[in-house]
Amino acid sequence: MHELSIAMSIVEMAQEEAEERGGVQISAVHLKLGALVGVVKEALFSSYEMACQDTPLSGSRLVIEDSPVVVFCPQCQAQRALSSLQLFYCAECGTPTSEIVQGREIEVTALEIQEWAHNPV
Amino acid sequence: MGSQPRLIEVRKNVLKQNDMTARALRDQFRAAGVFVVSLVSSPGSGKTMFLEKTLTRLRQSYRVAALVGDLATENDAIRLARSQAPVKQITTGTLCHLEAAMVQHALEGWDLHNLDFLFIENVGNLVCPSSYDLGEDLRLVLISVTEGEDKPLKYPTIFNSADVAVVTKMDLASAVEFDWHSTHSNIQAVRPGMTVFKLSAKTGDGMDEYLSFLAAHLARLREPGAI
Numbered sequence: 001m002h003e004l005s006i007a008m009s010i011v012e013m014a015q016e017e018a019e020e021r022g023g024v025q026i027s028a029v030h031l032k033l034g035a036l037v038g039v040v041k042e043a044l045f046s047s048y049e050m051a052c053q054d055t056p057l058s059g060s061r062l063v064i065e066d067s068p069v070v071v072f073c074p075q076c077q078a079q080r081a082l083s084s085l086q087l088f089y090c091a092e093c094g095t096p097t098s099e100i101v102q103g104r105e106i107e108v109t110a111l112e113i114q115e116w117a118h119n120p121v
Numbered sequence: 122m123g124s125q126p127r128l129i130e131v132r133k134n135v136l137k138q139n140d141m142t143a144r145a146l147r148d149q150f151r152a153a154g155v156f157v158v159s160l161v162s163s164p165g166s167g168k169t170m171f172l173e174k175t176l177t178r179l180r181q182s183y184r185v186a187a188l189v190g191d192l193a194t195e196n197d198a199i200r201l202a203r204s205q206a207p208v209k210q211i212t213t214g215t216l217c218h219l220e221a222a223m224v225q226h227a228l229e230g231w232d233l234h235n236l237d238f239l240f241i242e243n244v245g246n247l248v249c250p251s252s253y254d255l256g257e258d259l260r261l262v263l264i265s266v267t268e269g270e271d272k273p274l275k276y277p278t279i280f281n282s283a284d285v286a287v288v289t290k291m292d293l294a295s296a297v298e299f300d301w302h303s304t305h306s307n308i309q310a311v312r313p314g315m316t317v318f319k320l321s322a323k324t325g326d327g328m329d330e331y332l333s334f335l336a337a338h339l340a341r342l343r344e345p346g347a348i
Contacts, residue, residue, distance in 0.1 A: 009135050017131055037252045038279070039252075085277045086310060087311075088312060089313070096309070097313060107132060108131050108133045112126045112128055113126065115127050
């Protein structure tokens with residue numbers, strides 16, 4: 001269950017960002033999650049909820065964007081999609097490759113903040 | 122008065138803290154000239170026996186030490202102490218994997234210059250340790266013949282993150298009708314080109330080849346001009 005420690009890092013990061021911006025209210029955190037990170041999404045969602053408790057992020061949403069594995073194919077000399085996680089072969093030509101270009105990242109990409117209109121009509 | 126959501130771009134690596142600590146550890150290992158191997162496996166694959174034999178054999182020619190991660194108990198450290206090598210237990214409590222900061226903390230007060238090899242045994246788990254860099258030079262994934270040939274396909278993430286695979290308990294291979302070719306090709310499917318050793322830590326069969334492989338890595342690390 002390393003999802004909880006990951007969720008806690010996410011909340012901590014978002015909180016720091018919010019403070020740097022003068023204590024804005026965060027309504028959602030956007031996360032890019034690589035398929036090779038080994039994180040279970042459902043577990044991360046519930047861990048996120050737990051990690052948010054008693055913090056200014058309480059009640060905020062976690063939005064996950066899946067990041068599929070992209071490999072470099074030595075045969076095609078190009079970045080290619082992977083056949084499957086069980087087959088590290090180029091999806092185009094079938095050449096085996098271990099050179100991973102994308103899929104290992106876990107990144108907070110954006111924060112949704114609430115902006116209050118100062119001059120309501 | 123109403124509110125509207127606004128999206129601000131951030132782009133921050135969630136594992137940044139761990140990655141930074143791992144980088145600092147790697148620099149420290151490099152400066153000391155110690156070759157660091159981390160071990161990952163399922164619980165019960167024979168990781169401690171494998172490490173005990175590795176330490177005992179290497180100790181004849183090298184200065185070796187080990188850190189062992191476990192949720193609770195110091196049993197592994199006690200078992201490994203039989204190898205006469207310095208061993209320290211890292212008890213993770215409820216955490217299912219080691220993080221770079223735990224390794225850093227455990228190494229406080231150790232003079233790494235007095236070592237040739239350092240082994241880091243991770244918590245028995247084939248999922249969580251995969252995304253945590255510990256500053257190691259080599260990540261070794263261990264499976265035993267009793268675990269089933271399709272293990273690499275079930276845990277592609279950890280196998281893909283490893284540098285070398287070892288299949289152990291080969292002395293039980295025929296009793297469990299273990300299929301070496303199928304295991305080997307499953308490993309190659311999730312990590313093309315990975316070096317795979319088959320051995321029995323208990324009987325010692327196949328250990329020589331694997332130990333020579335480690336010795337060759339150390340020699341390469343010590344070559345003048347090697348980074």
